[in-house]
Amino acid sequence: MAAGVATWLPFARAAAVGWLPLAQKTMPKPPVDKKSRSDEILFVNVSGLRFQTWKNTLDRYPDTLLGSSEKEFFYNEETQEYFFDRDPEMFRHILNFFRTGKLHYPRHECIQAFEEELAFYGIIPEIIGDCCMEEYRDRKKENQERLAEDTEAENAGDAPLPPGATLRERLWRAFENPHTSTMALVFYYVTGFFIAVSVIANVVETVPCRPVKGSIKDLPCGEKFSVAFFCMDTACVLIFSFEYLMRLYAAPSRCDFARSVMSVIDVVAILPFYIGLVMPENEEVSGAFVTLRVFRVFRIFKFSRHSQGLRILGCTLQSCASELGFLLFSLTMAVIIFATVMFYAEKGTSGTNFTSIPASFWYTIVTMTTLGYGDMVPDSIAGKIFGSICSLSGVLVIALPVPVIVSNFSRIYHQNQRADKMRAQQKVRQARIRMAKKGATNAYLQHKEDGGLQDNDSGSTALCVKNRSAFEHQHHHLLHCLEKTTNHEFTDEVTYSEMCMTDSVGLRTSRSTSLSSQQGSTTSCCSRRAKRRAIRLANSTVSVSRGSVQELDTLHVTKMTAGTQYPQRRSSLNARTEDLKLNCDDYTAAIISIPTPPANTPDESLPNSPAIPGILRNSRSNTYNTQESVKVSYL
Amino acid sequence: MGLVMGTFSMQSNKQDRAYRKDKIDDDFEMSIVCHRPEGLDKLEAHTNFSKRELQVLYRGFKNECPSGVVNEDTFKQIYAQFFPHGDASTYAHYLFNAFDSEHSGSIKFEDFVTALSILLRGSVREKLQWTFNLYDINKDGYINKEEMTDIVRAIYDMMGKYTYPALKTDTPKQHVDAFFRKMDKNRDGVVTLDEFLLSCQEDENIMRSLQLFQNVM
Numbered sequence: 001m002a003a004g005v006a007t008w009l010p011f012a013r014a015a016a017v018g019w020l021p022l023a024q025k026t027m028p029k030p031p032v033d034k035k036s037r038s039d040e041i042l043f044v045n046v047s048g049l050r051f052q053t054w055k056n057t058l059d060r061y062p063d064t065l066l067g068s069s070e071k072e073f074f075y076n077e078e079t080q081e082y083f084f085d086r087d088p089e090m091f092r093h094i095l096n097f098f099r100t101g102k103l104h105y106p107r108h109e110c111i112q113a114f115e116e117e118l119a120f121y122g123i124i125p126e127i128i129g130d131c132c133m134e135e136y137r138d139r140k141k142e143n144q145e146r147l148a149e150d151t152e153a154e155n156a157g158d159a160p161l162p163p164g165a166t167l168r169e170r171l172w173r174a175f176e177n178p179h180t181s182t183m184a185l186v187f188y189y190v191t192g193f194f195i196a197v198s199v200i201a202n203v204v205e206t207v208p209c210r211p212v213k214g215s216i217k218d219l220p221c222g223e224k225f226s227v228a229f230f231c232m233d234t235a236c237v238l239i240f241s242f243e244y245l246m247r248l249y250a251a252p253s254r255c256d257f258a259r260s261v262m263s264v265i266d267v268v269a270i271l272p273f274y275i276g277l278v279m280p281e282n283e284e285v286s287g288a289f290v291t292l293r294v295f296r297v298f299r300i301f302k303f304s305r306h307s308q309g310l311r312i313l314g315c316t317l318q319s320c321a322s323e324l325g326f327l328l329f330s331l332t333m334a335v336i337i338f339a340t341v342m343f344y345a346e347k348g349t350s351g352t353n354f355t356s357i358p359a360s361f362w363y364t365i366v367t368m369t370t371l372g373y374g375d376m377v378p379d380s381i382a383g384k385i386f387g388s389i390c391s392l393s394g395v396l397v398i399a400l401p402v403p404v405i406v407s408n409f410s411r412i413y414h415q416n417q418r419a420d421k422m423r424a425q426q427k428v429r430q431a432r433i434r435m436a437k438k439g440a441t442n443a444y445l446q447h448k449e450d451g452g453l454q455d456n457d458s459g460s461t462a463l464c465v466k467n468r469s470a471f472e473h474q475h476h477h478l479l480h481c482l483e484k485t486t487n488h489e490f491t492d493e494v495t496y497s498e499m500c501m502t503d504s505v506g507l508r509t510s511r512s513t514s515l516s517s518q519q520g521s522t523t524s525c526c527s528r529r530a531k532r533r534a535i536r537l538a539n540s541t542v543s544v545s546r547g548s549v550q551e552l553d554t555l556h557v558t559k560m561t562a563g564t565q566y567p568q569r570r571s572s573l574n575a576r577t578e579d580l581k582l583n584c585d586d587y588t589a590a591i592i593s594i595p596t597p598p599a600n601t602p603d604e605s606l607p608n609s610p611a612i613p614g615i616l617r618n619s620r621s622n623t624y625n626t627q628e629s630v631k632v633s634y635l
Numbered sequence: 636m637g638l639v640m641g642t643f644s645m646q647s648n649k650q651d652r653a654y655r656k657d658k659i660d661d662d663f664e665m666s667i668v669c670h671r672p673e674g675l676d677k678l679e680a681h682t683n684f685s686k687r688e689l690q691v692l693y694r695g696f697k698n699e700c701p702s703g704v705v706n707e708d709t710f711k712q713i714y715a716q717f718f719p720h721g722d723a724s725t726y727a728h729y730l731f732n733a734f735d736s737e738h739s740g741s742i743k744f745e746d747f748v749t750a751l752s753i754l755l756r757g758s759v760r761e762k763l764q765w766t767f768n769l770y771d772i773n774k775d776g777y778i779n780k781e782e783m784t785d786i787v788r789a790i791y792d793m794m795g796k797y798t799y800p801a802l803k804t805d806t807p808k809q810h811v812d813a814f815f816r817k818m819d820k821n822r823d824g825v826v827t828l829d830e831f832l833l834s835c836q837e838d839e840n841i842m843r844s845l846q847l848f849q850n851v852m
Contacts (some may be wrong), residue, residue: 007695011747012717013848015730016755017762018769020844021835022787022814027844039691056695099698354831428795478717486810488798490720496797 007060011469013478019485028480031473044095049088050081062469063436064122066098069469090117097123105132111139124436126429141421171250179548188306192242197301198236202296205229237273240266240299259315262305269299327402331368334397338364338390345382352379354429363387368394445492447476670703672744682748683756689748696744704741707731721795729789733769759845760832767831777825783811 013030019025026330042058061067076083084091090109094117097103102327103112105128128136135338165173174184205222222229244266251257272292304310312458317324339360346354353376354360363376367390483489491499672678672693678755679686707728713769714727734742734750753761768774774780794802818826818834835841 007699009717010755011751013712014751017845017848018730018733018766019756019790020841021763021766021770021789021831021838022810023840023844024810024813026840027847030847039687039694054694056691095797101698151680341714437719475717480791482718486794486806488791488794488802488806489801490794491797491799493797495799496801499799499801 007056009474009478013474016478016481023481023485024487025484027484028477030477031470041078044085044091045076045079045081045083045535046088047084049091051091051095053095053098059471060098060101060470061123062471064098066121068122086120087113087117090114094118094121094123103127103132104129105136105139107132107135111143124432126432129223137425146503153204168250169252171246172252175247175250187243191239192303192306194236194239195299195306197232198240198296198299200202201229201232201236202293202299211496233273237270237297240270240302244270261300265298265301265304268295269302272296291309299515331397334368335361335364338368338393340377341386342383342390345386346378346380349379349383354378354383362516364390367391370394370400441490442492443472444476444479445490450489670743672703678745678748681745682752684748686753692748692751693744696747704743705747706741710742718793718795720797721793723793725789725792726786729769729772729786732772733765755848759836759842762845763832763835764828767828777827778831779825780811780815783814783826784808787811787814 023066040055041052042055044053058071065071071082074082090106090113093104093106103123103125115125125136174181174187177187178184206220207288208218209221211217211219211222211224213464220580244263247266248254248257257263272295275292336357339357342363343354343357343360346352346360354363360376365371366373366376367387370391372391378384479490523609644735670814673685675689678684678689682689684692697703697755699705699713701705705713709730711724711727714730717723731742732738733808734746736749743759750765753765757765760796767778769785770786772779772785784807787810790808791802815824818831820830
């Protein structure tokens with residue numbers, strides 16, 4: 001329970017007096033508070049530093065070490081104090097949590113040490129106050145990343161392969177981590193060299209060389225030494241193809257590899273050559289062939305396998321794509337506006353370059369980026385005015401966002417990472433808090449299950465009931481009073497949905513089925529209260545013969561493993577009849593599922609009783625797995 | 636283009652900041668308000684608690700509300716923690732009004748302790764009077780069916796959705812009808828304090844239950 005609720009419990013219980021006139025049942029007896037209510041000061045000695053606090057303060061959080069009976073394990077009889085052999089500096093913060101209800105994270109402490117202390121004292125870190133939560137999260141993330149890097153560095157590449165590795169795995173490893181073996185390293189450098197050679201060859205073959213003897217025109221070197229260049233090109237392509245095929249063979253998942261960016265680059269790099277080989281040497285396609293050669297420049301991207309920096313740049317651009325897109329969009333808007341304006345401004349001028357709006361785009365872009373080639377200039381006064389406005393706004397439009405975007409790159413990138421993690425953690429945090437809250441509600445249902453609500457002190461239940469704190473006793477009593485007032489009971493979601501299903505099938509019998517031997521005895525005078533129990537039968541199908549109501553062919557019952565709130569009981573149906581205590585206050589009801597939907601047959605022979613959900617056909621019986629629910633019902 | 640966008644965003648920022656500043660000022664002011672209860676002796680005289688009990692009560696109260704008063708939202712939050720199954724806010728609202736005898740919008744320690752004293756240590760008549768006061772939402776001296784329906788519905792809200800047997804929509808109404816059949820002696824549609832006291836004193840269940848809450852403190 002959250003902060004200081006224990007303080008208000010007496011008040012909430014007193015307010016229950018308001019329910020009394022409305023109650024349709026008598027209220028249950030309150031738990032007897034054996035201990036005296038006078039508050040006492042406790043001494044807590046943490047490694048020599050002595051703290052004193054009221055007992056009530058520690059009792060506010062009964063699910064921590066200090067608030068529960070667990071602290072008795074640390075009680076020192078001679079010195080009459082609780083001794084903990086832990087860090088006294090940290091204990092100060094823990095104790096402050098009890099006092100104020102807020103947990104703060106001390107900034108100078110190590111995050112691991114703090115978490116260990118919290119774990120020892122049974123406090124979940126999720127309740128750290130908002131003032132310190134940010135800091136705590138950051139430190140924790142930093143720590144985790146550092147640890148992850150360390151483990152990654154250990155594992156990455158340098159660990160030896162398992163002895164039984166196939167050729168494929170070894171090959172793949174050699175490709176991915178060239179540092180592992182000398183062969184891989186050699187291959188790595190060779191391919192790198194050939195990429196460089198190929199790129200340089202592409203560049204050099206367009207440089208004009210001295211012409212052949214007897215000709216005046218300068219020839220590009222590619223045509224002068226065409227054979228040499230062709231041989232070099234062929235060699236490079238052969239090596240690239242070989243490398244690609246090897247990678248394809250070694251890849252653990254060929255589809256994924258084929259779809260990856262690097263393999264696409266590889267393919268694009270070598271394809272033009274093969275297409276060029278295949279294509280015939282006629283005039284019309286040679287133009288297309290020439291343009292294909294442009295794609296050879298993509299070989300330079302193959303360097304990204306060799307350079308970590310290129311990869312990071314690619315990733316960054318990918319992640320900031322939206323910002324870049326927005327920049328582009330706003331630029332486009334500005335360009336279109338100014339181009340239109342310039343076109344119409346210069347329309348009147350004769351011999352103008354601004355022949356159309358798209359033609360003006362070029363002027364606008366050149367002006368806005370402050371290039372100013374001067375190939376297009378406005379002549380009219382209006383054109384000059386708008387041209388100057390264009391260049392001024394160009395400075396602002398481009399120069400301002402660029403540094404912002406550059407810094408946004410790193411900020412947004414990191415922030416996104418952090419925000420996603422925080423959102424995920426927030427969900428986890430809320431889920432944990434919800435679970436703790438649910439724990440409180442389930443605690444009450446569990447308490448009911450254990451028969452703790454019996455008004456008579458039967459000895460069998462005394463033991464399990466004793467383990468609850470006084471606070472829990474009183475809180476459960478309060479909830480019990482509410483149940484009595486409204487004459488309805490608390491159940492949980494699963495049970496409720498099962499009951500809704502019962503209703504929807506529409507089978508209601510005024511008497512539910514009963515096992516043949518059980519009929520008279522269990523339907524005795526006592527008040528009817530239904531409890532649900534999970535029962536696991538020895539066999540999954542048991543045949544039961546019922547009394548006057550129906551015949552059951554088979555009975556499918558499986559265990560409910562949904563929550564921890566139900567005690568696990570195992571018994572066969574026959575043994576069960578003895579198990580049933582014929583306590584007036586204690587009886588069980590559950591719903592039997594049968595394969596065939598029975599006809600509605602209210603049992604006239606049996607006396608009046610409140611309607612109880614009857615048998616229903618459980619059609620899910622065949623598809624049971626862990627989460628299925630159980631129903632066995634009789635009264 | 637960027638200019639235009641920029642100026643728009645700056646404008647909204649400024650407005651936000653101004654609003655936030657006011658709010659911060661308000662919060663700052665509110666937290667300064669502090670209430671100190673009257674002396675321990677006086678409280679002991681007015682209520683049925685001993686000094687030690689008052690000390691324990693006040694320590695807890697002060698820890699929760701350092702400013703010395705509980706406002707309605709805090710009260711609802713606290714009360715909701717006891718009933719995690721359902722929605723306790725409506726009933727908490729009615730309770731708050733019952734505790735806040737001066738209708739000041741906040742409960743001080745004296746109100747808290749006075750009410751507790753009645754509920755835990757008061758006479759049967761006092762307890763029933765307090766309950767009547769709780770049910771009488773508009774404090775006109777009569778409980779009519781609408782008020783009772785509101786109260787009963789609020790109580791059923793606290794049960795939540797998942798109950799056994801399942802709550803039907805007319806369950807509160809039936810409950811209220813049963814209550815009126817018992818309490819409204821002259822069948823005039825309202826329950827006065829005298830009718831209420833009389834009917835409760837006739838009902839053994841209620842009398843017995845009233846004794847149960849003696850030992851809460």
